[in-house]
Amino acid sequence: MATTSKKTAPGAAAKTPRRPASKAAPRPAPPDTPEEAAGNESAAGEASATEAIYLGLLTAIMEHRLLAGTKLVEERLCEVTGASRARIRQVFARLAHEKLVTLVPNRGAFVSSPTVDEAREVFQARRVVEPALAAELALRATPAKVRSLRRHAMEEDNARARGDRAAMIRLSGEFHILLAEMAGNAILEKLIREMVSLTCLIITLYDRPGAPACAEHEHRQLIDAIEQRDAARASALMAEHLEHIEGSLDLSMPDSGAPDFYSIFSKG
Numbered sequence: 129m130a131t132t133s134k135k136t137a138p139g140a141a142a143k144t145p146r147r148p149a150s151k152a153a154p155r156p157a158p159p160d161t162p163e164e165a166a167g168n169e170s171a172a173g174e175a176s177a178t179e180a181i182y183l184g185l186l187t188a189i190m191e192h193r194l195l196a197g198t199k200l201v202e203e204r205l206c207e208v209t210g211a212s213r214a215r216i217r218q219v220f221a222r223l224a225h226e227k228l229v230t231l232v233p234n235r236g237a238f239v240s241s242p243t244v245d246e247a248r249e250v251f252q253a254r255r256v257v258e259p260a261l262a263a264e265l266a267l268r269a270t271p272a273k274v275r276s277l278r279r280h281a282m283e284e285d286n287a288r289a290r291g292d293r294a295a296m297i298r299l300s301g302e303f304h305i306l307l308a309e310m311a312g313n314a315i316l317e318k319l320i321r322e323m324v325s326l327t328c329l330i331i332t333l334y335d336r337p338g339a340p341a342c343a344e345h346e347h348r349q350l351i352d353a354i355e356q357r358d359a360a361r362a363s364a365l366m367a368e369h370l371e372h373i374e375g376s377l378d379l380s381m382p383d384s385g386a387p388d389f390y391s392i393f394s395k396g
């Protein structure tokens with residue numbers, strides 16, 4: 129089967145979410161022998177192909193190129209990625225587990241639309257976890273970690289300078305993931321990854337026009353506190369920063385204010 133890998137037309141790929149260049153799995157060359165064909169079908173190869181589709185969709189959600197409520201058409205994704213329906217469904221299941229996608233029986237998969245209450249819960253959880261992680265990182269700060277944080281802040285500046293809002297939103301979120309990664313607790317890091325992606329969706333739904341995702345100077349102040357190994361200050365700055373992000377959202381409307389068309393129509 130691997131020898132008949134169907135090539136997608138170049139134009140067809142244009143509408144797919146961009147795969148992160150560093151993590152995308154390259155399409156394997158056609159195998160010369162049956163042994164090689166069997167090798168290409170290896171579990172590792174399949175896992176990395178699934179991962180590439182997952183990362184493509186995740187990045188598109190984080191960059192607001194896939195908006196809350198968007199239907200994810202299974203056939204179309206099969207067509208542009210060359211993956212089987214089973215594999216696409218596997219990716220949907222993972223994203224649904226992370227609450228980024230909602231699976232509606234007989235209707236399909238949709239990018240989730242977190243409610244106002246869910247948005248508040250996400251920020252409440254972030255306020256509990258992230259100040260503690262920032263304090264922990266301040267205690268473990270090394271020059272290499274600080275350099276890496278500053279490099280990331282510079283990437284945020286570059287995106288801002290070229291007016292690339294999609295990259296700005298994604299990089300803002302990734303700054304928080306990087307902090308969690310460096311703090312060295314894998315369970316909390318996973319939690320932060322999920323909450324940061326959910327926050328990106330929440331921002332698309334409830335952002336006040338013109339409000340920035342993360343104020344750049346606040347990230348820099350955090351890095352300064354971490355560099356100075358000032359745990360109390362790093363914790364306080366992170367708590368303040370999260371309050372500012374939540375404050376830039378309009379969460380005053382009742383839940384019914386956010387239209388949720390697919391659940392409305394799925395009741396009929």
Ligand SMILES: [Zn+2]
Nearest residue numbers: 300303342369
């Ligand atoms: Zn931030």
